[in-house]
Amino acid sequence: MQAVQAFFLSAAGGQRLCLLHPPPAGHAVRGGVVYIHPFAEELNRSRRMAAQQARAFAQAGYAVLQIDLDGCGDSAGEFGEARWASWVADGVLARQYLADHLNCAPHALWLWGLRAGCLLAAAVAREDPDTPAKLLFWQPVLSGHQHLNQFLRLKIATDLVKGHRGGGTAELVQQLAAGQVVEVGGYTVAPALAHGLALADLEALSPASRVVCLEVSGSGGQSVSPALEAQLARWQAAGCQATGHAIEGPLFWQLAESEACPALVAASLDAIRGAAA
């Protein structure tokens, strides 16, 4: 296998760390995938699975580009100063870079997101409103508003684990509304990030876009959640080719001890190979 190439892309406000996983030398390049990571602590917890999937895609002939968004991971900037719009711009930048690198059109690439990364991938796809996109969603966050609320509740959970009672999330919501940053679980979040996340959804994709959703559950359920079913129906009504699949495995983006989910890797390979065939 080709070695992973690490480099920085220049973006507004600083450099973004990128990892490019090329297909093995001499292997025909079958396509490309841009990975958009999830929000806050879920990024750290999912690194191993993302790397594993990226290697599997590369081995199958798909070049994969991973980008650390503004203020995340090893990119420049502070998390506390990041804005939602700058993350969308970073996703667009990464997609354009990989398209140039592979000498193809940006919309020919797959956008692969995990959790809130799916919201960002949808926003990147919407930058080309007239072109169908190809989207692979892992455990998609369907509502940015709900995701923000759950993130704010992490403050209560953190207080609880430390053995004291916090003030609840109402105070945090008020702070954000007043234009102040909030501190949750070791992350500082600026109002411009919180507001952008709160407004984010997965609607308004170009008709004929291909959307493959993979939902992981530890209980080995046969069907996807009712909320995802409803989202799939909305996409289908809007003319997208959208499918959802339930995968049995650990909720790796939440677990401190990172656990692999081989069934997810296999289903993801099937998804992009199937659509390419």
Place this chain on the structure above:
Amino acid sequence: MRESQRLEAGGDNKQRSGVRVEKEVLNVLDEVLLLKGRGAGFARATPLLGALPELDSMAVLSLITTLEERFGFAIYDDEMDGSVFATLGSLTDFVAAKLGPAVT
């Protein structure tokens, strides 16, 4: 806790429902914390918060969200208290109380 007294003092139906809720709570714990069957050895008095290294803040949040989704109720900010997550028994009692007496 008032709810637990009510449950334990209840008739056969309530006891049976308590056992069923406990089993379902254990399933959720197993799924969220990846206990890999260790939960089978848990009893009502088994301590959770502070005793299970897997139960960090992300896991507490995940547990709360999964309980909400699995049982179809909302847990409010002011209900999230350390005492709820102290033992398997306290967590089961909390869930049983949220479900209300209609569940038998």
